[in-house]
Amino acid sequence: MKVAIVGATGMVGEVMLKVLTERKFPYSEILLVASERSKGKELEVGGQKVAVIGLEEAVSKRPELAIFSAGGDTSLKWAPIFEEVGTTVIDNSSAWRMDPGKKLIVPEINATELTRKDKIIANPNCSTIQLVMVLAPLHKKYKMKRVVVSTYQSVSGTGVKAVKQLENEMAGIEGEMAYPYPINRNALPHCDVFMENGYTKEEMKLAREPQKILNDTSFAITATAVRIPTSGGHSEAVNVSFENDFDLEEIRTLLNTAPGVVVQDNPDTNTYPMPVYAHNKDDVFVGRIRRDETQAKTLNMWIVADNLRKGAATNAIQIAEYLYEHDLLGSS
Numbered sequence: 001m002k003v004a005i006v007g008a009t010g011m012v013g014e015v016m017l018k019v020l021t022e023r024k025f026p027y028s029e030i031l032l033v034a035s036e037r038s039k040g041k042e043l044e045v046g047g048q049k050v051a052v053i054g055l056e057e058a059v060s061k062r063p064e065l066a067i068f069s070a071g072g073d074t075s076l077k078w079a080p081i082f083e084e085v086g087t088t089v090i091d092n093s094s095a096w097r098m099d100p101g102k103k104l105i106v107p108e109i110n111a112t113e114l115t116r117k118d119k120i121i122a123n124p125n126c127s128t129i130q131l132v133m134v135l136a137p138l139h140k141k142y143k144m145k146r147v148v149v150s151t152y153q154s155v156s157g158t159g160v161k162a163v164k165q166l167e168n169e170m171a172g173i174e175g176e177m178a179y180p181y182p183i184n185r186n187a188l189p190h191c192d193v194f195m196e197n198g199y200t201k202e203e204m205k206l207a208r209e210p211q212k213i214l215n216d217t218s219f220a221i222t223a224t225a226v227r228i229p230t231s232g233g234h235s236e237a238v239n240v241s242f243e244n245d246f247d248l249e250e251i252r253t254l255l256n257t258a259p260g261v262v263v264q265d266n267p268d269t270n271t272y273p274m275p276v277y278a279h280n281k282d283d284v285f286v287g288r289i290r291r292d293e294t295q296a297k298t299l300n301m302w303i304v305a306d307n308l309r310k311g312a313a314t315n316a317i318q319i320a321e322y323l324y325e326h327d328l329l330g331s332s
């Protein structure tokens, strides 16, 4: 199988190459694709040096699969061009996520929806993925009514330029700014762009994407997304009200048995999820599980995951593995 990684030189692209190798993804040839300015640059994949090519050359090679992480505009323009030559596209940008004709997939939750007809498949937002991984089993059992989430998001979610901004600020170097303000020693209640309703686009992704993934509009989510100077992963403080009451031990057992979710929750030993611990791991970690004492049938918890792995690269590659294992790649 010929596989193209579009955005191979980016933050997510780099992790994709690592995860593909780690998981021994069965490709016969790998095409590393980036912008014109990176053409010819060599990257290492599975111990081999591979030169970066442009989008047109990649299309001409007709890969069976292309995984995109090169921004929404590149996806909007190029995913349909790949589709035309028979490539199945898994897209990490927000370009196709809310398109009613495209599926939004977290494999542990809804991969069974995928068919051979799905040629452009959307990977959810990083903050959404870790949130729904924990909400899905709880929703199934107790039925969610309302979720309030506040995020503490890593600079790596913004891309190479933002990581550089933080590094520069920490070293006292003046350099290019990815954010409108300093990020070191700061917290910016501003992830992605502002919308007309006063929310940011990231907050609206968190509100809408889980309903599509869970195929259910009976619950509502409201979010505040905040960028903080961490680099290992995103954290989320989550308050969930349910229709049905719950038992805390039952919730811990339920979450511990959910695939890809790990409970780290013991106040006696200061055990709780943290970005430094989640970094480079594929699981979603949940802790600080406790009752909201101000409201019936309501739970508080803290969710952390590596936003570049399960929040992006790993989830996309899990989708690819599902397609491959279920013989869903190729023309319909």
Ligand code: A2P
Pocket: 006, 007, 008, 009, 010, 011, 012, 013, 033, 034, 035, 036, 037, 038, 039, 055, 069, 070, 071, 074, 158, 159, 160, 161
């Ligand atoms: P390049 O490195 O050549 O700019 P990040 O989000 O971490 O900044 O990474 C963005 C990724 O998307 C990079 O690999 C970048 O390539 C790629 N990219 C950005 N714009 C384009 C484009 N117009 N065509 C192809 N790849 C692009």
